[in-house]
Amino acid sequence: MMSITRSRAKVLGLCFGASLFGPPASALDLALPIGARETVSRITPSGGYDLPIGAWTEANGVPVAALEGEVRRTAWRISGAGITTGQVLGPIREQLMADRYDIFFECTARSCGGFDFRFGIDVLRAPNMYVDLSDYRFLSAKSADATQALSLLVSRDGDSVFVQLIEVGPPGRPALSVSAARSVAIPEDAGDVVAQLESAGHVVLADLDFASGSASLGDGSVQSLDAVAAYLTANPTRQITFVGHTDATGSLEANVALSRRRAEAARAYVIARGVPASQVAADGVGFLSPRTTNLTEAGREANRRVEAVLISVK
Secondary structure, eight states: OOOEEEEEEGGTTTTOSSOOOSSSOOOOOOEEEEEEEEEEEEEEEEEEEEEEOOOTTTTTTTEEEEEEEEEEEEEEEEEEETTOOOHHHHHHHHHHHTTTTTEEEEHHHHTTTTTHHHHSSOOOTTTTOBBBBBBBEEEEOOTTTTTTTEEEEEEETEEEEEEEEEEOTTOOOOOEEEEEEEEGGSSSSHHHHHHHHHHSSSOOOOOOOOOOOOOOSSSSHHHHHHHHHHHHHOOOTEEEEEOOOOOOOOHHHHHHHHHHHHHHHHHHHHHHHHOOOOGEEEOOOOSSSSSSSSSHHHHHHHHEEEEEEEEEOO
């Protein structure tokens, strides 16, 4: 049986219940990809929720803040191939930050604790919500006025991405609204990688997931690299460079070498699929170009990446 470490809500500065200091935060407008369909919506007027505030550990299980208030549980299904859990959660995360939400815990399947984290938290039942134990993302956040808190869980089942939102706050607060985020519209295939490569000149290959210190792509196909390989094969005058990046663990010299190995792994992958070696190069910059902070595990994981950069449009 999983153990759970509980923490009082006041640790997070949260103030729920009937007696609130000031009005609750304004209604949250959640931007989801076009085609998102709500699978379930449940409201518990007076309930409790153990909000995860850290990753699972063998010693302590999942640390949580035990919150009380009106609990709202909602899930959506987004059907269509070619979209990743990171592409879904990323814009939502940016929106929460724009709405002055404080994201105090964030993790992906490996850094969360895999199987143990997933089965140590509140997850809606299938078919309303599915969780792939090797591909899910989670975050916890609170509103600027500390009257509301929420968790987001994004995972997938086959070609569908599922989003679960659990909100806790005062009764009678404004209802959540959902709008279509056209910037993350579901592509018919992996062509969104190519579209960004040509429109912006570079693209982060979000489905390349590196463990700290590793340059291995693992077994099986990589959808973004397959899309890049098809693009280069169809456009023999195009040239790209894969640029590897690392987190800030270790020396610059070691990280530059590691980032180059990551880029070389991506290059070797597309060459093995028939792309001429002359069309693709590889380089690495270590930790000198981070996407986000290196002070958290989630940030370090986001910084371990490979980008494809378009260098020729002849």
